[in-house]
Amino acid sequence: MHEIAADNIDRVLTVEIRRPGVTRGFKSVLYDVARAAADGPLVLGAAGMLNGPPGRVGIVTGAAVPVHMPLGENDGPFGALVLAGALERIGHTVTIYTDPEVAGPMRVLIHRAGQAAATIELARGDARQQEDAAAASDILVAIERLGCNPNGHMYGMTANSRDGLRAKVGGMFAAHAALGRPSLGIGDGGNEIGLGSLRAELVRWLPHINQADKTPCGGGVFATTPTTRTVVGSTSNLAAYGVCAALALLRDDAALCHTPEEELALHHVGVGLGLADGGGGGIIAATDGIPAEANAATVLLMRAIVQCALLPERARAF
């Protein structure tokens, strides 16, 4: 019923707004690959998976880089916060898993939003913790969370190694899958948890983004960890907001949508908390180099799509 609206939500959140110098020119391919592998609009499938009886949802996020982004970037945490809020609103209990560096800002964001999600700090190399997290989650969601390539290494989109900088969570998702439970991966590059579901096609169509020759191990940046469903966006935050918008469609509740006002506010709060713009590492009101106002405009358009779709049908008189 909501396929048309969800399709357009998918499309608006994958409109690429990036400047030369950062990896660009591939979001449409990323989307086309993800969409071809799915059974319908990406956000709708994800929302359908989340739109169930109250349960336990684990959200894994966070991407810190010493010196450049010591407390992590804002892409991921904002999406996690907003999705957690929507999920709590529909009755789920949410736990957020992130690295110690990011946990502080994450807790402040949650507290500011009046949300109840607990924030658990991931310990590097702690397989038991990851198994416990998997067992404690009916649904597991990764938002802008790096995954390992076939050689077990994590890389940023610039082919710089991220090994040792944060916990590798592939084990959590493998344990979760072994329990037969559903998971969702949200990303914007191909090197994230969940994008492993698309890896073969991504390598085929985007070898220049995979950059196998530039990664020291030769395995490229694209991750291998699959999830049940995958949503891609211009940024992972926007993709997460798109899932919220699709939830709003399914539940006939536009209030589940993120708002442009809050998106603007989050950017400035994020600056105060030290969360970085992943586009350049600056502590500025931008995500992946996209200024807050443009992100807010995208959120507005997503919400407008939902609002239009939820209007009662009314025939035009002429």
Add this chain to the structure above:
Amino acid sequence: MDATTCDSIDRLVAIEMRPGGGIPRGVIQPLYAAARAVQKQPLTFLAADGLRRHVGKGDRVLVVTGAGTPPWLPNGETDGPLGAAAIARALEVGLGAKPVLLAEQRNLAPVIAAAQAAGLAVVDAELFTQRTGCALALPLPLGGPAGQEAAEALFREHDPKAIVFVEKAGPNAKGLFHSLLGTSRTPDTMANAHLLAERAKAQGVFTVGIGDGGNEIGCGLILDAVREIQPFGRVSKNPEDGGIATVTTTDVLVFAAVSNWGAYGIAAALAGLLGRLDVLHDTDTKRRMLERCVEAGAMDGVEARLVPLVDGTSLGVQLGLITMLREIVSLSLRTIERGF
């Protein structure tokens, strides 16, 4: 500015948001895909690049618009005038062109209001030749014979180097004009602006058509797709009238979710090609344009009311779109090395 940027512009202006029960839903993507398949490159790039190559300082460009008829849209709708004003402004600011705005007399006041709100003084013919920052606005007569004479006169007097049609109805194979929902209109009730497109073709003048339904000038390029995809594409409400799909083609077709948005996309692409963000108007200007256009009598094409909507989309949506377009262009003009 590169292909990625214009592809983003194309994608943005083709985002569909329509309530159910009114104008057809789920049609924009396939029709855009059809237009893209024929033209290969991003549509907004093709239009902007063509305008940049064909139009120089002091050249006159005809910008043709005006959609909607009495009784429901007696002074036309908001889709068309705003796009026309945006294009006219972009051409004047960016290329030093002299825009000549054309619409039926009944639709002209909102077009003038939108242009003036965009910063173009609409002046008389004498002043038009004496200064920049202005536009000429002329009524198009109704009907074929008068339209033929008008087309000849316009070419004779203005020697246009390009013509841009924004949400301007073109006839189907039977010579009938149509609303999107299949209501036919005889040529004597409309400006026959397609005659301008035909004359332009004969004389090698560059043309751009901007549409969002398939009944607009330019959409002849995707005739078969419109016939197949639009509910009334092949068969009108009156089954004998031949369907809404126009046969009129232009050199470039920009197909968008709202024709105004297609025009904004062209302005954005031109801004990028020229390396000048100011060629695309800002959000304050956009707000002013919509409000003044409605004050002058243009109605929303879905509600048929004097409200600041465009095909049912809110002022906020227009502003959001302009914000995103400006950022797409702005970022395309800057390079950064991330370094980590």
